[in-house]
Amino acid sequence: MSVLSSPLQIPLKEPLLSFCKATADTLRLDILRVLSQESFGVLELCHIFETPQSGMSHHLKILANAGLVTARREGNSIFYRRALIGADDPLSAVMESLFETVDQLPMSTDVLGRTQEVHSERSARSQEFFARNVDRLKQNQDLIADYSHYSGCLSDLLSNENLDSEASVLEVGPGACYLLDNLAEQFTQVVAIDNSRAMLEKARSTLSRKHAGRVEFIHTNIEALSRPARLFDLIVLNMVLHHIPSPAGFFSQAARLLNPEGLLLIADLCPHDQDWAREICGDLWLGFEPTDLDHWASEAGFSKGQNAFLGLKNGFQVQVRLFHLTTTHSPLLNKERTYD
Structure with missing residues (x-):
């Protein structure tokens, strides 16, 4: 692990504080784990973690402010995913270490099951569409x-x-x-x-x-x-x-x-x-x-x-x-x- 050779500058302290705040919560770490290779909407994440929408939106806002997740608009829907690490990000090393560690965390069978339910619901919508529109x-x-x-x-x-x-x-x-x-x-x-x-x-x-x-x-x-x-x-x-x-x-x-x-x-x-x-x-x-x-x-x-x-x-x-x-x-x- 590399060590900073000079004291933290003031501009870096705020991002670091936001980073520490965002990662000091079990649910937020679990959200980062689920978003490792996936994009989910707020309601989908609410289902996966059995969390009210207001609470989930609060956690996502904290993660977004820390630069750990990004949002993408898909038409009328917004999906969240884990942020890609920029090479010029001053916290890139600690973010990379965090993501690598989070990815080693086990996911509960309940969370895995509800994640699969989200996938199944998406798949069902797709199959239903093709069944109705095969000729068009x-x-x-x-x-x-x-x-x-x-x-x-x-x-x-x-x-x-x-x-x-x-x-x-x-x-x-x-x-x-x-x-x-x-x-x-x-x-x-x-x-x-x-x-x-x-x-x-x-x-x-x-x-x-x-x-x-x-x-x-x-x-x-x-x-x-x-x-x-x-x-x-x-x-x-x-x-x-x-x-x-x-x-x-x-x-x-x-x-x-x-x-x-x-x-x-x-x-x-x-x-x-x-x-x-x-x-x-x-x-x-x-x-x-x-x-x-x-x-x-x-x-x-x-x-x-x-x-x-x-x-x-x-x-x-x-x-x-x-x-x-x-x-x-x-x-x-x-x-x-x-x-x-």
Whole structure:
């Protein structure tokens, strides 16, 4: 641990006092633990910790004033996450030490259970939307990002990796099957999973005859997908991450299913403020900061590969990101310990 070689200056004392105040409370430490790889709204945190909204808002304000959490507006909702540590922050060393220590704290089975309830509620909303809108989904999603506008970029990034035609490929949430169709033409072993039975059956009816024997369709989500005997060489998400209840957690699940040095290819939206996308397209998240994807990927054992950013005429921006798995396991999988 490094030691300051000179006395604290006055400008540093106030942030340090705020830091000490914020961390001198068990519930606030538990909040920081839960926000390690997640974003939650105030009401979701109230449910997780069984705390009244007024009390939770008070704790979040103290943590925010200390620079330990940040808030992001998602349409009409505000979500909180743990702050990223800036290299020029005078308290960066102590913040890093705090977060590392907090991440070693066990989470009670009750808190873990209620956190999963929040994820399940998010997932249920998403599944309900797709069940109601299976026949209108392509038309609705084209209002945001027509696949043809960025398909060439996806193809170029994949082509540059020179994957063998017998590589094992997983697509999560194939949707209208445009990308799945392309994958099945390039690779002989493709698996498509979806937690919406209606969407999966639509995908099956669209492609099963054309690519008989090349594509296996499984009704599940990535968390429940069993680790296959042959791990995947490539996992692909095309405009799916913003439908996933826990985007950060997805990266550790992908790492669990990939071969060492496997690839993760993601096409999704950059942050936007078009709240109508929730109702029209069933989006849980209004895009992602590229730095968030980088951080979540790094925490799960990935390194950044090639990427591209494409601005669309309607104002949305698409990010196409490629990540390489650099370790044989995800650090996140080893962090969750519980106590009774």
